[in-house]
Amino acid sequence: MSGPRPVVLSGPSGAGKSTLLKKLLKDYKGVFGFSVSHTTRDPRPGEVDGKDYHFTNREAMQEDIDTGEFIETNEFSGNLYGTSKCAVQDVRAKGLICILDVDIAGVRHIKETDLDPIYVSIQPPSIEVLEERLRGRATETEEKIQSRLEAARIDMEECNEPGLFDIVIVNDDLDESYEKLQSVLKEEIIRVQEGIKS
């Protein structure tokens, strides 16, 4: 499919991906669109079905996986997550830059497709800061915090693998991280904005 290149945002749970992507969606209306993933986890307070995720159950999601409706799926912290073909097509059909929020296994799966996105890893300054953010968000049980921290340690090691990401942004100061993110996406943003004007 032609159009702007999609963007994959990855990085440990709690590093700040959703915070940054929500800023992009708010500041660049008509430029970005979010690829709404499926998940079998329960919604958090304030999360909206069809907007934040398609909340589903394992049986229904497995059926859709078996019929080839997903680009990629992964088990994360006891739940299934996945990007459907429709989620990406819906955004790209509107000519928008499609943003995908996926874990590092999702990144590796997407690398095997022809999507050709810009790969961005959002990393915390340290595992201690990440733990503080996860606890501060107050959305996870102690068991889930521990499993997310375990996954984070692996992600923090693997993110520097040569060729895996186009950029690794250490999200210490939020404004600085947002500047870096806008800067790496500048070319695609301009492409869409100029398309809108003409």
Ligand SMILES: Nc1ncnc2c1ncn2[C@@H]1O[C@H](COP(=O)(O)OP(=O)(O)OP(=O)(O)O)[C@@H](O)[C@H]1O
């Ligand atoms: N630069 C920052 N400094 C301080 N706090 C931050 C920063 N960036 C994000 N946070 C806070 O850290 C918490 C986790 O951020 P966020 O929910 O965006 O993470 P995430 O990477 O999207 O996590 P998940 O993958 O679990 O959805 C939030 O409470 C957010 O407000």
Ligand SMILES: Nc1nc2c(ncn2[C@@H]2O[C@H](COP(=O)(O)O)[C@@H](O)[C@H]2O)c(=O)[nH]1
């Ligand atoms: N491989 C995929 N990973 C995904 C997808 N959607 C979200 N995620 C990742 O899951 C964890 C946990 O997310 P949370 O919302 O429960 O905190 C996080 O790392 C996301 O990036 C997906 O479609 N595929």
